[in-house]
Amino acid sequence: MEYVGNNPEKLLSQVRHRLALPAPQKRRLIREKAGISATELASALDCSRQAVRYWEDGQRTPQGDLLVRYADLLNALEAELKAAHDRAEK
Template sequence: MPATPAEKIRSRMGVRLELPQPDERRRLREAARLSQQDIADAIGVTRAAVGHWETGYRSPRGRLLANYVDVLRVLQGAA
């Protein structure tokens, strides 16, 4: 899958998308009173994928990583 313009710019500028630790991801979601399905629907993945990300079993990549980091940043601002 080719890189998006935003991914190319982030790469060129050396900007890294940092994910909080899995426990913090879950804490942020729960503090916002959202379900894993709510997050999955917003990103366009399955509920199971969000569950894997929150346990650290798997990590998102590419566009999914960017979208998940964006969602978590919104949740951090809301907390």
């Protein structure tokens, strides 16, 4: 985890986002169901496509602000997919 010095709020935020991060297999599923390529996701997060692949394979976990942005994005995509599914069932 990224060093956060005397900033317990930032540390707590990172822990919350780590806990909110979907399992590696689900990360890829969410991205693919949303129709987003690994390259597009990497561009949106300003990281490498290989980093996205490592995260989706469970080989690595994003750190610091990247963890926060990635977890937020995946959770927002998942919520949008669920909402679209719910609308389609009505």
